[in-house]
Amino acid sequence: MGTQGKKHRNERGVVLIAALFFAVTAMAYVASIISSGVAVHNQKRYMIAAERALDAAEAGVHHTLAAFRGGESIADLALKGLNGTLQGDTDRAIAYRVLVAEGGADGADNDLDGLVDEDEEKDMIEVISTGSADNITRTVRVTMMARYRTPTIPAAVYIADAGAGISLKGNAFMISGFEYDKKGAKVAEGVIKPAIGVAGNPDAIKKKISKKALDNLHGEGEPPILEVDPIDFNPLIEDAIRSADMDISGMSKPPYEGAWGTVTSPRIVFGQGDVHLSGGGGGAGILVIDGNLKISGGFEWVGLLIVRGKLDLTGGGSGKRLVGGLIVERELKTNSDSSSDPVDYSGQIRLIRDELSALTIDNPDPAAVDKIEDVVLKLDTAIHELTFNRDEGAAGAIDGAMADLKAAITAGYVGESRGNELLTNLRAIADGLRGQEVVSSGSLSTTGTVDILYSPRSVADIGKLFATMTILNWREGPTPQIGAAP
Numbered sequence: 001m002g003t004q005g006k007k008h009r010n011e012r013g014v015v016l017i018a019a020l021f022f023a024v025t026a027m028a029y030v031a032s033i034i035s036s037g038v039a040v041h042n043q044k045r046y047m048i049a050a051e052r053a054l055d056a057a058e059a060g061v062h063h064t065l066a067a068f069r070g071g072e073s074i075a076d077l078a079l080k081g082l083n084g085t086l087q088g089d090t091d092r093a094i095a096y097r098v099l100v101a102e103g104g105a106d107g108a109d110n111d112l113d114g115l116v117d118e119d120e121e122k123d124m125i126e127v128i129s130t131g132s133a134d135n136i137t138r139t140v141r142v143t144m145m146a147r148y149r150t151p152t153i154p155a156a157v158y159i160a161d162a163g164a165g166i167s168l169k170g171n172a173f174m175i176s177g178f179e180y181d182k183k184g185a186k187v188a189e190g191v192i193k194p195a196i197g198v199a200g201n202p203d204a205i206k207k208k209i210s211k212k213a214l215d216n217l218h219g220e221g222e223p224p225i226l227e228v229d230p231i232d233f234n235p236l237i238e239d240a241i242r243s244a245d246m247d248i249s250g251m252s253k254p255p256y257e258g259a260w261g262t263v264t265s266p267r268i269v270f271g272q273g274d275v276h277l278s279g280g281g282g283g284a285g286i287l288v289i290d291g292n293l294k295i296s297g298g299f300e301w302v303g304l305l306i307v308r309g310k311l312d313l314t315g316g317g318s319g320k321r322l323v324g325g326l327i328v329e330r331e332l333k334t335n336s337d338s339s340s341d342p343v344d345y346s347g348q349i350r351l352i353r354d355e356l357s358a359l360t361i362d363n364p365d366p367a368a369v370d371k372i373e374d375v376v377l378k379l380d381t382a383i384h385e386l387t388f389n390r391d392e393g394a395a396g397a398i399d400g401a402m403a404d405l406k407a408a409i410t411a412g413y414v415g416e417s418r419g420n421e422l423l424t425n426l427r428a429i430a431d432g433l434r435g436q437e438v439v440s441s442g443s444l445s446t447t448g449t450v451d452i453l454y455s456p457r458s459v460a461d462i463g464k465l466f467a468t469m470t471i472l473n474w475r476e477g478p479t480p481q482i483g484a485a486p
């Protein structure tokens with residue numbers, strides 16, 4: 001049994017060593033499973049915490065916006081900041097801390113234009129909101145500024161260029177620097193400002209206004225045309241571009257949708273380039289045209305009218321009235337008349353235009369419809385010129401436009417018999433106009449009045465509604481590295 005037994009012992013030893021080896025390996029394996037489970041658990045926890053922290057940071061931004069809308073001042077918020085807790089009350093709670101810095105002196109490029117603390121940044125604030133959850137933090141930086149920075153208006157009409165053209169025709173207009181309420185009623189013992197404020201020596205403008213027209217200007221000064229401090233046009237245009245509720249750029253007949261805003265719910269309406277408003281409309285708020293504006297129909301606006309270019313208030317409709325303030329750069333033209341026996345040719349033209357647009361078109365080519373619209377617009381303009389400026393050249397334009405319309409009809413764009421009927425109507429209107437011009441020269445009547453009434457409180461109230469903070473840009477801080485120490 002000697003060798004046998006030895007062999008047996010040896011075998012037992014091998015088995016023992018193998019078992020021991022297996023046990024150690026298994027233990028190491030189990031340990032590794034446990035430790036990787038812990039790592040996965042930690043990863044998940046960090047990820048969830050990072051997401052909660054970001055949510056908390058965003059909640060801080062919204063809290064800040066709400067505080068501004070509730071009337072908190074920038075200075076107060078910059079001093080105190082804001083704190084809030086969404087959930088929990090330990091140091092692992094989901095919470096945020098907000099710091100507010102004034103953009104003009106924070107050493108940061110708030111509007112990301114490469115310049116630090118330049119002039120425009122004085123109107124901005126930087127909101128740095130840090131959210132935390134389970135000791136993980138995330139930060140969002142948000143630049144905010146007022147939706148519209150409404151200027152203080154120094155007169156009923158502010159003219160930026162002392163060399164601007166000014167033409168106040170007719171006698172049914174009034175520009176008043178006395179104070180009016182938003183309904184256009186004069187305020188007893190209100191403030192008194194000039195009718196026209198000029199950024200520079202006002203003498204050149206005074207000389208361009210006839211003595212008779214000066215009688216229709218009221219307010220501070222004798223005549224009420226004074227030099228005032230200049231207003232910077234750039235923010236007026238930039239804010240409108242950024243914040244417009246409605247863009248009427250390039251429109252010749254923009255949709256009024258009833259009205260563009262009301263006194264309690266005003267709108268910012270913006271137009272780039274030349275805009276011609278005809279056909280009657282209006283609203284309340286801030287109307288900004290970065291170009292020339294012509295208003296030839298009835299129009300009423302409460303608030304600010306800003307025109308970087310020329311403004312032409314002309315023609316009939318049911319009059320034009322601005323209650324608030326006008327800021328214009330290069331030229332102001334008004335044309336008014338208030339005969340007791342008004343003839344509303346523009347109304348008749350409108351009726352015919354409506355009929356035309358309701359016509360059955362034989363050839364439903366959109367270009368044909370455009371062509372007819374175009375001809376009617378030309379007729380409209382020509383008849384206005386004849387009515388208000390007594391421009392005999394406009395009579396030729398009417399004949400030309402009617403020939404164009406006839407050509408469009410003959411080409412089969414419109415049903416011929418209906419088209420001829422409309423043409424006859426138009427001709428009768430045009431002939432009637434010319435007849436009047438000859439019979440009673442200089443007494444052609446319209447219903448167009450023009451009133452520009454200073455109403456600083458209307459402008460200030462509307463300005464307050466647009467002073468609420470709006471977000472200019474929003475940046476998130478980096479996501480913390482998963483597994484990094486909390």
Ligand SMILES: [Ca+2]
Nearest residue numbers: 109111113115
């Ligand atoms: Ca900047």
Ligand SMILES: [Ca+2]
Nearest residue numbers: 103108117121
């Ligand atoms: Ca800055």
